[in-house]
Amino acid sequence: MSTSEHKAKSGFETxxxxxxxxxxxxxxxVIPPIYATSTYKQDGVGGLRGGYEYSRSANPTRTAxxxxxxxxxxxxxxxxxxxxxxxxxxxxxxxxxxxxHAVIPDDAYGGTYRLFDKVERNWGxxxxxxxxxxxxxxxxxxxxxxxxxxxxxxxxxxxxxxGDIEALAAVAHEAxxxxxxxNTFASPYLQQPLTLGADVVVHSTxxxxxxHSDVVGGALVVRDLELAEQVAFHQNSIGAVAGPFDSFxxxxxxxxxxxxxxxxxxxxxxxxxxxxxxxxxxxVIYPGLAEHPGHTVAAKQMKRFGGMVSFRxxxxxxxxxAVCENAEVFTLGESxxxxxxxxxxxxxxxxxxxxxxxxxxxADLIRISVGIETAxxxxxxxxxxxx
Ligand SMILES: Cc1ncc(COP(=O)(O)O)c(C=O)c1O
Numbered sequence: 001m002s003t004s005e006h007k008a009k010s011g012f013e014t015x016x017x018x019x020x021x022x023x024x025x026x027x028x029x030v031i032p033p034i035y036a037t038s039t040y041k042q043d044g045v046g047g048l049r050g051g052y053e054y055s056r057s058a059n060p061t062r063t064a065x066x067x068x069x070x071x072x073x074x075x076x077x078x079x080x081x082x083x084x085x086x087x088x089x090x091x092x093x094x095x096x097x098x099x100x101h102a103v104i105p106d107d108a109y110g111g112t113y114r115l116f117d118k119v120e121r122n123w124g125x126x127x128x129x130x131x132x133x134x135x136x137x138x139x140x141x142x143x144x145x146x147x148x149x150x151x152x153x154x155x156x157x158x159x160x161x162x163g164d165i166e167a168l169a170a171v172a173h174e175a176x177x178x179x180x181x182x183n184t185f186a187s188p189y190l191q192q193p194l195t196l197g198a199d200v201v202v203h204s205t206x207x208x209x210x211x212h213s214d215v216v217g218g219a220l221v222v223r224d225l226e227l228a229e230q231v232a233f234h235q236n237s238i239g240a241v242a243g244p245f246d247s248f249x250x251x252x253x254x255x256x257x258x259x260x261x262x263x264x265x266x267x268x269x270x271x272x273x274x275x276x277x278x279x280x281x282x283x284v285i286y287p288g289l290a291e292h293p294g295h296t297v298a299a300k301q302m303k304r305f306g307g308m309v310s311f312r313x314x315x316x317x318x319x320x321x322a323v324c325e326n327a328e329v330f331t332l333g334e335s336x337x338x339x340x341x342x343x344x345x346x347x348x349x350x351x352x353x354x355x356x357x358x359x360x361x362x363a364d365l366i367r368i369s370v371g372i373e374t375a376x377x378x379x380x381x382x383x384x385x386x387x
Contacts, residue, residue, distance in 0.1 A: 012072065012189060013258040020067025020251075032064035034248045057236050061244040065251040066219075069209075072188040072254070073201050075221035077228040079235050080247055084184065084204025085111055086240035087218030089119070091200060094227075094234040095148055095178060098124025102149040103141045103177075105132045107361070109157040109204075110353040112182070117357075129358060132156060132163030133294055135171055142175045150175075152198075153182040154191075155298070158310050158346040158367040160285045162294025165301055169197030178227075184208070184337070189261040190303045194223045207337030208307075211253040211260050215246050260339065263372040264307025270375045271368070271382065275311050280319070280386050282364070285310040307370045308336060310346075313386070317363035320345055322385075324366060329373065329381035336369035341378055343368050343385075 010018070021032050037059075040052040052058055062080050069078030081087040092115075096102065104116055106129035116127045130141035132152045142150070150172035154163040165181060172179040180200045181193035187208035193201050203209055205217040222228045235241060242250065268286065275284045287298035288305030298305060313319045323343070324332050330343035334350050344350060346361045354360055370378065 015071045016068065016257055017255050019071035020069075021064040032061050032248065032251060034244045035060045036244055055244070056239050056241055059241075059244050059247070061251075062242055062247040065242065065247040065254070068251060068254060069188075069203075069219050070221055072192075072257075073183070073194055073221040074192050075194045075201065075223045076225055077222055077232070079220045079231055080205070080242035080250070081218035081220070081235070082240045082242055082246070083216050084202065084206060084218035085115055086238075087202055087204075087220050088112060088115055090234050090238050090240060091180065091202065091220055091231065092116075092120055092125065092149070093238065094230045096120075096125050099146065100124075100148045101126045101128070101143045101146040102151055103128055103130050103138055103147060104151045105153050105156050105161075105163075106130055107132075107156045107159045107161060107359055108151070108153060109182070109184075110351040110359070112151075112153075113357070113359055114353045131161065132168070133161045133297075135164060135167045138163075138168060139171045139174075142171070142177065144175060147175055147177045149180055150177050151180045151182070153185065154301075155185045155287055155294075155306060155308065157185060157308075158351065158361060158365065160185075160287055160292075160294075160308060160310055162287055162292075162298045164297045165191075165193050165196040165198055169199075172199075173197075185306055185308055186302055187257060187261055187306075187337075189257050190265075190306060191301055194221065196301060199224065199227065205250050205254075206335060208257065208261065208264075209254050209337075210250045211257065211338060212249075213335060213338030213340065215249040215253075217242050217246050217250050260372055261304070261307070264370055265304040267372065267375045267378060268305070268307045268309050268370040271370055271378060272309055274379045274382065275309070278383075278386060280314050281311050282314045283312040285312075308367065309370060310365055310367045312362060312364045313366065315364070317347070320364050320366050321348070323382075324385075326385035327381055328384070329377050330368060330385070336367075338369070339372050341369060341371035341373060341381075
């Protein structure tokens with residue numbers, strides 16, 4: 001058994017650091033080198049070394065990342081893409097055909113909704129939104145014989161609703177559909193959907209997996225080998241792969257996911273306590289709060305409750321925008337999951353593409369991605385911005 005295979009059976013942090021890669025046999029390089037090559041010398045026609053012939057099909061830096069992703073999500077195979085949306089599109093085209101149907105979250109990430117509504121729909125894939133927190137609503141949205149995908153985010157973006165992965169897997173499988181879980185918000189450190197019955201995990205690795213806001217990427221991890229073959233075929237045929245530099249950065253970030261997530265969670269919990277007591281905050285949305293409607297399910301399937309917090313302010317949209325603009329340690333910006341704290345107004349920013357649809361988000365909502373800075377500085381910043 002190679003070092004990486006042996007380590008694949010170890011604890012999370014050990015896998016994050018060792019799975020997917022054995023020190024390079026030629027040089028002993030401890031970290032996967034950036035294989036900046038498009039093609040590979042063959043030992044005679046068809047004589048591939050280690051299966052490498054062309055870097056769209058496979059590249060060793062990407063292979064290492066794909067291996068560790070599979071090990072952390074406890075899946076059979078991982079696939080790395082140029083972005084989260086590229087991963088999503090590849091999966092949809094690998095599984096669905098014109099005339100098929102998908103159930104999607106009624107508060108999906110705006111870009112995912114746009115992909116289904118404005119792109120995949122034109123290729124004949126219908127979709128119906130349903131609340132991921134309501135298993136009966138998801139069951140009711142399924143069209144027997146047509147629904148191929150039940151797509152879930154948990155926690156959702158930005159309202160942090162929680163879907164019961166085990167129950168939703170049963171509902172999807174009853175109907176002959178696959179359960180896809182976008183695990184971007186939780187990260188594999190806090191939640192492993194494949195172990196709860198999901199068929200596919202999707203990531204925007206741009207977020208917690210990469211963790212340093214320096215690279216855009218996406219991933220799929222599957223547990224069935226036949227599905228893996230279909231995804232591999234479509235990954236190569238469509239070609240929206242992660243390049244070697246991006247794979248290197250993402251893999252480097254992933255090694256520290258465990259310790260970063262614990263600090264994200266510690267800081268988020270302190271900020272939630274602060275916001276809950278603040279007179280200008282009308283509601284704090286965090287799955288770790290006992291009053292959150294998804295708290296019991298989140299406690300069952302997540303290790304901790306994550307670094308994303310949403311809250312609503314008493315002064316409506318005007319105050320929400322002012323808080324976003326007044327924050328200084330929190331950077332006003334889209335995205336999430338980096339070491340630095342970010343603040344945004346979903347209605348005008350990340351979720352502008354769902355304005356006027358049934359996925360529209362409240363105008364007084366602020367979303368924060370709590371970073372790993374000193375908690376007191378983050379709280380002081382919010383205090384000033386709210387004041
Ligand atoms: C939950 C979720 N899924 C998917 C995506 C899309 O990923 P990317 O921006 O890497 O294409 C995002 C991006 O914000 C996201 O938040």
